[in-house]
Amino acid sequence: MKIILKETINSLGIIGSEVTVAKGYARNYLFPQNKAVQATPQNRRMLEQDEVKFDLQIAKERKIAEEMAEKLEGVSCTIAAKVSEEERLYGSIKVRDIIDTLQKQDISVEKRMVLLKEPIKTIGTFKVPIRVYKEVEPEITVEIVPE
Numbered sequence: 001m002k003i004i005l006k007e008t009i010n011s012l013g014i015i016g017s018e019v020t021v022a023k024g025y026a027r028n029y030l031f032p033q034n035k036a037v038q039a040t041p042q043n044r045r046m047l048e049q050d051e052v053k054f055d056l057q058i059a060k061e062r063k064i065a066e067e068m069a070e071k072l073e074g075v076s077c078t079i080a081a082k083v084s085e086e087e088r089l090y091g092s093i094k095v096r097d098i099i100d101t102l103q104k105q106d107i108s109v110e111k112r113m114v115l116l117k118e119p120i121k122t123i124g125t126f127k128v129p130i131r132v133y134k135e136v137e138p139e140i141t142v143e144i145v146p147e
Contacts, residue, residue: 002039016054065133076141077101083146092119
């Protein structure tokens with residue numbers, strides 16, 4: 001089903017964009033929450049009229065995202081973990097561990113924002129991208145040290 005987004009949804013797109021989603025998702029979540037409208041000729045005309053408003057909203061969201069990216073750029077967090085003699089971790093460092101460490105530094109990020117491809121299983125220093133906004137992904141440094 002083709003819909004037009006009335007607000008930015010990270011997993012779908014930015015405000016004002018036309019996307020295709022499952023019918024149930026649109027009917028049961030997006031339409032009742034007033035986050036989207038069905039892509040009809042009438043709604044497309046409404047979109048064209050509100051395009052200036054959408055552009056201002058997008059610019060505002062992008063500015064906020066870039067400010068947060070500047071704050072995150074160069075952030076370093078150190079995580080202590082138990083290691084074996086071969087310097088491999090007994091467990092692994094996951095997204096939740098990184099989020100908890102960042103919260104101790106008064107930096108709040110959501111789980112879906114941390115782009116860790118696979119859990120970290122060795123000690124060392126790693127660069128982890130954080131998706132703040134579409135195409136705005138600053139990298140933080142995560143250092144794993146033995147406990």
